[in-house]
Amino acid sequence: MRNVDRATLGGNLRIDQVLESATRLFTEKGYEAASVRDLAAELEIRPSSLYHHFPGKQHILFAICMRMQTDFNAEVIPELLANRPPDEAIASAVRRHVLFGQRRKGEVVVNIRERRSLPAEQLAQVNGLRREYRDTLARVIDAGCRQGSFRVGDPKLAAMAIVDMINGLPHWFKPRDEQDLERVADLYAHAALALLRGWETDPVS
């Protein structure tokens, strides 16, 4: 019956399907409110079958958060570490951050809103990756200050402010089309630079 699907698409397709359906469910109803039975129903299998692929509900949430954050770091951090002026690095990273947040909107929202339901140890792993990104961003901001492009007294605070601003986007922004998305990504890159350049500059009136 399903041999066609399985033979065609390979082995761990089911795991991806589970993560995809779980992401949608967790986004819509929240992790705690979404039941294993809901998830099984979406996949058209019985609840017990899920435990063949995952040892428990929490591990599904963990897999979603961890995979998302790993991919994110792999995609955005290199933009910050590339050898170029800090403002170009920031603008490029912010752009990628915004685009990632839309391309993987479901996982991003789940990671932001639901990861606190993880047990302490798994939560610490995810938070470690997040801190890695923030610290890298703060370091580039600091470099930009010493070089004179930016004027912020507290690079870590500035990094958090920018990250919070960008991470808010996936919660409400629905781009009309690809062009609209590019526009906002560029706009946010400009916004971040405006922030960093003018933060502690007195208004020139």
Add this chain to the structure above:
Amino acid sequence: MRNVDRATLGGNLRIDQVLESATRLFTEKGYEAASVRDLAAELEIRPSSLYHHFPGKQHILFAICMRMQTDFNAEVIPELLANRPPDEAIASAVRRHVLFGQRRKGEVVVNIRERRSLPAEQLAQVNGLRREYRDTLARVIDAGCRQGSFRVGDPKLAAMAIVDMINGLPHWFKPRDEQDLERVADLYAHAALALLRGWETDPVS
């Protein structure tokens, strides 16, 4: 036994106690994960007694969100409507927004992260109050643009970006003392103005 408490502190003290404990519980464990029994235990009463004060669990969440957002609007929106230059209005509102977010941190975090668990009608009420604030903010930004202080092409987008930035604070910022809090409030006010003034200005190099 409890007549002393009741006589001393008045009638609807219990309701405030419920909301306070519920806020703490919802913040720590999330609305869905926090059970009515947990809440009753914190208040040292039996679960059934809670239903004397509230018709159900959802109404407690609704009361928290609604009260918080009502108080917020009453405290911050007037700063935007006061008769003065847009940049002063924005700076003052952002300051108040930051301070409110710390003073009522628990309720703010619950409102942000848990209100989606509300039934559609109650959710719409809370969202209506939020939109009222955002629209007012956007209108002041627009005024600042026409007056020449700000340079943003999309006032609503700018308002969302600023609100997201400020609303991120209560999730992680732990001020050392009152002075530290004031410092960050002022810093964020400056940040908002830097954003609005430089958003679409080309870097002056």
Add this chain to the structure above:
DNA sequence: TATTGTCGATCGAACGATCGTTAGGGAAAG
């Protein structure tokens, strides 16, 4: 080619725990 054995994936059925909520009664206060 026909038969057997292995193994991953799924199933039905059920476990104990916990969920939000209700019914009905009792004690204290005005």
Add this chain to the structure above:
DNA sequence: CTTTCCCTAACGATCGTTCGATCGACAATA
């Protein structure tokens, strides 16, 4: 004698999870 507040007890529903059997695909063997 009513009202307010809290109690004990329990309801049915749903939760995450476990257990053992079954099904189909495939490789090895006769």
